[in-house]
Amino acid sequence: MSCLDIYGTKLDSRMLIGSALYSSPRVMLESIVASGAQVVTLSLSRQNPGQMGGESFWNIIRSLDLHLLPNTAGCHSIKEAVSMAQMSRELFQTDWIKLELVGDDFNLQPDPIDLVKATEILLNDGFKVLPYCTDDLVIARHLVELGCKVIMPWGSPIGTGKGLLNPYALQAIRDRFPEVTMIIDSGIGVPSHAMQAMELGVDGILLNTAVAHAQHPQKMAQAFRGAIEAGRLAYEAGPMAEQYAASASTPTLDSPFWHQA
Numbered sequence: 129m130s131c132l133d134i135y136g137t138k139l140d141s142r143m144l145i146g147s148a149l150y151s152s153p154r155v156m157l158e159s160i161v162a163s164g165a166q167v168v169t170l171s172l173s174r175q176n177p178g179q180m181g182g183e184s185f186w187n188i189i190r191s192l193d194l195h196l197l198p199n200t201a202g203c204h205s206i207k208e209a210v211s212m213a214q215m216s217r218e219l220f221q222t223d224w225i226k227l228e229l230v231g232d233d234f235n236l237q238p239d240p241i242d243l244v245k246a247t248e249i250l251l252n253d254g255f256k257v258l259p260y261c262t263d264d265l266v267i268a269r270h271l272v273e274l275g276c277k278v279i280m281p282w283g284s285p286i287g288t289g290k291g292l293l294n295p296y297a298l299q300a301i302r303d304r305f306p307e308v309t310m311i312i313d314s315g316i317g318v319p320s321h322a323m324q325a326m327e328l329g330v331d332g333i334l335l336n337t338a339v340a341h342a343q344h345p346q347k348m349a350q351a352f353r354g355a356i357e358a359g360r361l362a363y364e365a366g367p368m369a370e371q372y373a374a375s376a377s378t379p380t381l382d383s384p385f386w387h388q389a
């Protein structure tokens with residue numbers, strides 16, 4: 129199967145996993161391993177290696193030897209997000225940043241205007257920006273025109289588990305920007321949501337709550353791994369076109385094959 133491309137880094141796994149909300153370090157570690165993810169996202173504001181408790185968290189993450197994707201979770205302004213990104217780059221030694229800029233606390237909806245402005249600042253500062261955005265085609269266009277090689281529209285708001293609120297909007301982004309790596313970030317609740325997104329042709333899935341809050345996170349991580357792989361395989365296989373009316377799958381006339389070699 130083809131690879132996930134993050135600014136030129138090619139990965140076999142199309143799943144990116146969060147490191148928050150787990151019941152214990154052991155459950156987090158086992159879940160991340162079970163997911164097969166090669167990218168783990170983490171937040172300097174919540175998992176700072178220099179702070180109490182942060183060091184043991186950091187040692188576990190480091191032991192996994194995965195790509196780190198620091199995020200700017202909880203930032204509400206451009207200034208805050210830019211300085212969080214810069215500190216994360218120093219501390220985690222990576223120029224990848226998941227840019228999250230909250231526009232409203234009710235549903236943690238990204239601020240579309242400031243997100244674009246902050247993206248421009250960070251790209252100019254040498255970051256490889258993975259912006260967390262809504263499923264708005266025009267915002268996606270601005271981000272792509274600035275030079276983002278990856279965009280991460282939501283399925284639905286963070287932690288809701290509602291799945292894909294607007295498959296049409298996501299499909300439009302996919303079709304409009306086939307050259308860009310498109311990762312669905314947030315709101316995925318069950319593996320079938322992830323599979324639906326992959327069948328639309330998106331490149332990857334970033335999720336956290338659905339695994340961390342499952343009754344058995346390790347098993348759920350494994351279930352997501354299978355669903356994401358199956359969804360991608362189905363997309364590459366080219367699904368049949370939906371039909372309005374029935375057509376017999378066991379015709380009684382002519383050749384049993386429709387393609388005459």
Ligand SMILES: CC(=O)[C@@H](O)[C@H](O)COP(=O)(O)O
Nearest residue numbers: 146286287314315335336337
């Ligand atoms: C871990 C992370 O970056 C989250 O903020 C992300 O958006 C995942 O969202 P869910 O928890 O809804 O999967």
